[in-house]
Amino acid sequence: MSEMVPTRDGFGHELVKLGKENEKIVVLSGDLEDATRAEYFKFEYPERFFNLGIAEQDVVGTAAGLSMQGFTAFACSFAVFMTNRAYDMLRLDVCYNNLDVKVVCSHAGVTVGEDGASAQCLEDLAIMRVLPNMRVVCPADTLEAAKATRQMADVPGPFYMRTSRAPFPVLSKESDPFEFGKAKIIKDGSDVTLIGCGLMVSESLKAAEILKKDGIDARVINMHTIKPLDKDAVNKAALETGAIVTAEEHQMFGGLGSAVAEVVVQNNAVPMEMIAVQDIFGETGKPQQLLERFQLTGNDIAVAAKKAIKRKKK
Amino acid sequence: MVTKNVDVNSLKQLARQFRKEVLETINLAGSGHPGGSLSAVEIFISLYYYKMKHDPKRPDWEDRDRLIVSKGHCSPITYVTLANAGYFPKEELKKFRKLDSILQGHVSKKTPGVEFNTGSLGHGLSVANGLALGAKMLKKSTNIYCLLGDGEIQEGSIWEAAMTASHHKIDNVCAIVDYNKVQENGPTNDIKNIEPLLSKWNSFGWHVIEANGHDFHELMGALDAFDSMKDKPTVIIAHTIKGKGVSFMEGQHKWHGKAPKDDQLKEALADLHKKIEA
Numbered sequence: 001m002s003e004m005v006p007t008r009d010g011f012g013h014e015l016v017k018l019g020k021e022n023e024k025i026v027v028l029s030g031d032l033e034d035a036t037r038a039e040y041f042k043f044e045y046p047e048r049f050f051n052l053g054i055a056e057q058d059v060v061g062t063a064a065g066l067s068m069q070g071f072t073a074f075a076c077s078f079a080v081f082m083t084n085r086a087y088d089m090l091r092l093d094v095c096y097n098n099l100d101v102k103v104v105c106s107h108a109g110v111t112v113g114e115d116g117a118s119a120q121c122l123e124d125l126a127i128m129r130v131l132p133n134m135r136v137v138c139p140a141d142t143l144e145a146a147k148a149t150r151q152m153a154d155v156p157g158p159f160y161m162r163t164s165r166a167p168f169p170v171l172s173k174e175s176d177p178f179e180f181g182k183a184k185i186i187k188d189g190s191d192v193t194l195i196g197c198g199l200m201v202s203e204s205l206k207a208a209e210i211l212k213k214d215g216i217d218a219r220v221i222n223m224h225t226i227k228p229l230d231k232d233a234v235n236k237a238a239l240e241t242g243a244i245v246t247a248e249e250h251q252m253f254g255g256l257g258s259a260v261a262e263v264v265v266q267n268n269a270v271p272m273e274m275i276a277v278q279d280i281f282g283e284t285g286k287p288q289q290l291l292e293r294f295q296l297t298g299n300d301i302a303v304a305a306k307k308a309i310k311r312k313k314k
Numbered sequence: 315m316v317t318k319n320v321d322v323n324s325l326k327q328l329a330r331q332f333r334k335e336v337l338e339t340i341n342l343a344g345s346g347h348p349g350g351s352l353s354a355v356e357i358f359i360s361l362y363y364y365k366m367k368h369d370p371k372r373p374d375w376e377d378r379d380r381l382i383v384s385k386g387h388c389s390p391i392t393y394v395t396l397a398n399a400g401y402f403p404k405e406e407l408k409k410f411r412k413l414d415s416i417l418q419g420h421v422s423k424k425t426p427g428v429e430f431n432t433g434s435l436g437h438g439l440s441v442a443n444g445l446a447l448g449a450k451m452l453k454k455s456t457n458i459y460c461l462l463g464d465g466e467i468q469e470g471s472i473w474e475a476a477m478t479a480s481h482h483k484i485d486n487v488c489a490i491v492d493y494n495k496v497q498e499n500g501p502t503n504d505i506k507n508i509e510p511l512l513s514k515w516n517s518f519g520w521h522v523i524e525a526n527g528h529d530f531h532e533l534m535g536a537l538d539a540f541d542s543m544k545d546k547p548t549v550i551i552a553h554t555i556k557g558k559g560v561s562f563m564e565g566q567h568k569w570h571g572k573a574p575k576d577d578q579l580k581e582a583l584a585d586l587h588k589k590i591e592a
Contacts, residue, residue, distance in 0.1 A: 026451075050447070050482075058440045058474035065444015068380075068429070069452060073444075089471070092434050093441060097423065 004167035007198075008106040010142030011163050012037025014149040015074065019045045025153065026066050028052060030059045030077040035165070036106045038076040056081045060089035060101070067099040072153055079105035079121035079162055083128055094158045095131040102152050103128075104161045108138075109249030110277065110294050111166035111199060111287035120282035121162075125197075126254025128160040129227045135180065136226040137161045138248075138256075140201035141170045144224055147178035155180070162198065166287045169202045171222075181225045183233035189219035192305045193237035193244050197223050197256050200247035200275070203291075206298025207245075211305055218305060226256055231263050238268040243308035245273045247301050252276035271311035273304035320364055322530045328363065329355045332398065333559045333586055335407065336390045341579040343411035346419070349569045350463060351391035353494035353527070353554040358395040360533040361459060370400035373426045379456050380429050380445055384438020385463035385492065386420040387571065393417050393425060401427035436469025438462065439489060443479050446487040457540075460489045465497030468506050473518065479547035480519025488540040489520075489549040492527065494556035498570045515549045527552030561585050 019025050019041050026048045033039035033051060042049040052059050056077055063073035075082070082105045083090065094101045108121040128136045137152070137159065139145040145163055152159040171186065172178075186201070187208055194204035201222045208218040219241055221233055237244055244264060246257035257274035264272055277294050291297050332355050340346035362368065366379040383392050390410065397404045402416065402425065409415035416424045420433030430441055442460035449456045466472065479487050493511070495502050503509055515522045521543045525532040533552065540548040556570070557563030560582040574582055 048451070052474075052478050053481075055474035055478070057436075057471040058443075058478055061437055061440025061471070061475065062444035062447070062478065064430075065441040065446070066448045068441070068445055069448025071448055071451075088434055089437065089440075092431065093437055097431050 002169035002171065005142040005170055006164050006167050007139050007142050007145040008037045008163040008165065010145035011104055011149050011161070012040040014146035015041045016044050018150060018153050019048065022153065024071050025074070026071045027074045027076065028059045028063045030054055030056045030081060032077050035078065036076040036104065038074065056086040057089050060086045061093050063101045064093035064097060064099050067101050072100050072102065074102045074104055076104050078119060079108035079124045080119060083121065083124040087127060091131055095133045098133045098157060100156050102159045104163060106163045107165050108162045109164065109198065110282045110290040110296065111164060111249060113166065113287045113290065114284055116284040117281040122251045122277050122282060124162055125226050125248065125250050125256060129254065129259060134158045134160055135228065137180065137224055138197040138226060139224050140198060140222050141168050141172055143170060143172045143174060144178055151178065151180055164199065166199070168199050171202055181228045181230055183230035184222040184224070185219060186222050187220040189217040190241055191217045192309050193219040193221060193241045194247065194301055194305060195221045195223050195237065195244060195256070195260055196247040197226060198249055200249060200296065203296065203298045204247055204301055207301035207305060210298060210302040216305065216309065223256060226259055229259050229263060234260055234263040235267050238264055238270045242312050243271045245275060245301055245304045245308055247275035249296060250276055252278055271308045273308045275301050275304055325359050325363060325530050328359055330586060332359065332391065332394050334583060335394045337574060337579055337582050339390050339394060339407045339410050340573045341576065342408055343573060345411060345573050346390050347387040347571045348390070348563060348574065349496065349556040350385060350388045350492065350494060352558045352560065352563065353556050354388050354391050354461065354492045355558070356528050356530060356533055357461065357490055357492060357552055358391050360530060360537060362395050362399050364534050365537040366459065367456065370427065373401060377454060377456055379459065381459045381461065382430050382438040382442045383421045383432055383461050385435065385461055385466055386432030389419065389421045392421050392428065396425060396427040435463065435466040436471040439472050439475035442487050443475055443484055446484045447482065449486055456486070458487050460487065462489055462491045464491055464493045464495065464502045464508060467491065467508055476515070476518040476520065483545045484547050485544050487547045489547070491549060491551050492554055493551055494554040496556040496565060496567045496570065498567060500567050511551055519546065521546040521548045522551065523548065524551045524553065527554035528558060559586050559589060
């Protein structure tokens with residue numbers, strides 16, 4: 001059994017390290033630094049930390065202004081408040097002006113749990129992905145979140161990273177390489193490819209185990225970067241395995257599944273199934289109950305994989 | 315009041331010329347926003363020809379003062395000012411709103427001298443706060459100015475930023491409200507009353523100065539009063555007239571975002587001329 005850690009923790013700890021190394025790192029929060037783990041930075045570097053109150057639009061705009069003075073600004077809140085409430089600011093201030101603002105949000109997906117639909121952001125990947133200049137990352141575990149945090153500080157320009165409230169299994173090792181836009185094949189296979197992001201990577205691994213019992217050899221890809229998407233990895237998956245299942249804790253429209261489908265239909269059209277939330281809002285419940293309710297489990301992914309394989313042209 | 319030695323008569327002359335060029339620029343483009351450009355002429359001149367520390371030869375000079383044009387539709391007066399100040403050749407004004415032009419429809423960084431892309435309202439003040447906080451952290455003595463429309467401050471985000479500026483004692487920010495009393499579909503205070511404006515800003519913790527936004531002495535005096543204010547952000551409520559200088563445009567919301575046709579331009583320029591004579 002893997003160790004379980006929320007991906008927000010990896011972000012919070014790495015941010016402190018970055019703060020020590022680079023005095024141009026500033027952090028802004030909409031009064032949720034406890035929940036996003038940005039408070040680890042606040043405790044160490046209070047003079048470079050700004051809690052601007054419950055005012056996400058102001059958080060984003062102020063971060064943009066600070067970046068114009070040469071700072072690398074991390075703007076943090078819950079995914080739903082930041083990406084939905086402050087969308088116009090992310091679009092105009094950050095993306096159109098192409099500024100060095102890193103938007104890092106926790107509390108995405110149904111695994112937010114008991115807080116229910118209003119807090120469970122299921123749209124962020126889609127609406128961040130359509131913004132020019134924005135890069136979109138959804139790490140699978142805390143180590144990956146930490147590496148992504150470090151890399152986004154080094155690469156100028158806008159980034160969006162989704163982190164989790166729920167503990168995710170630690171799948172990777174400290175020494176594993178991480179590169180934006182480069183998918184990780186974490187299990188090779190030839191019958192079908194399961195492409196996941198965030199928690200759905202570990203659920204895809206569970207699916208691969210289930211499929212193995214039925215003699216199906218599934219490839220599992222950790223697609224931590226939704227934009228720019230690793231098209232090569234998708235094309236290879238289509239050509240070499242002939243069927244693809246995407247899995248995400250996100251609405252079925254516009255997220256990882258859509259991004260992969262865009263590549264698949266324009267290059268090597270193969271059967272695809274998408275595991276995602278079916279155009280409905282979340283609910284209150286325990287994370288595991290909600291994964292089951294919204295059919296986002298390894299089991300669901302395995303069922304979808306069999307469907308996709310069945311649709312392959314003989 | 316006014317500390318720097320400036321010839322107000324020459325600034326007045328410049329204002330007439332800018333109004334003419336704003337109208338010609340919009341006429342040639344066939345679209346654009348005359349009303350809120352003509353109301354802000356004296357504000358722009360007071361900033362670029364009197365108050366702001368800037369160098370057209372070095373638009374990226376680190377220690378320059380900054381202006382965030384939050385009312386991004388007043389691109390014509392922004393561009394006319396920057397061209398005349400020497401940021402780019404005036405010839406470019408003829409390409410306003412044309413494909414591949416450095417002069418985009420709304421204020422954009424494609425234009426040398428522009429700091430920030432705008433066009434969606436309610437954005438500038440937060441950005442100005444960020445710039446000002448950054449300047450303080452870098453121990454720079456630069457000032458950040460932010461031009462707001464009166465209709466624009468109906469946006470809630472402006473008040474989020476207003477709270478931030480006073481809470482964090484951002485005294486190197488100076489907001490200027492171009493209070494021309496008219497927005498796209500009618501009189502501002504009929505559509506959604508922003509009054510009492512002075513006490514509103516006051517209660518948000520700002521140092522408030524009222525000025526006649528077409529009077530250079532008053533504007534320059536207000537800008538100087540901002541300098542000496544410590545621990546509080548400053549807002550200048552500049553009382554202006556939408557479409558100022560062209561009789562048939564003044565106070566008319568229909569001229570918020572409409573280009574004068576050739577005959578209307580002729581009439582407008584004659585009117586401007588007549589006002590100079592008078």
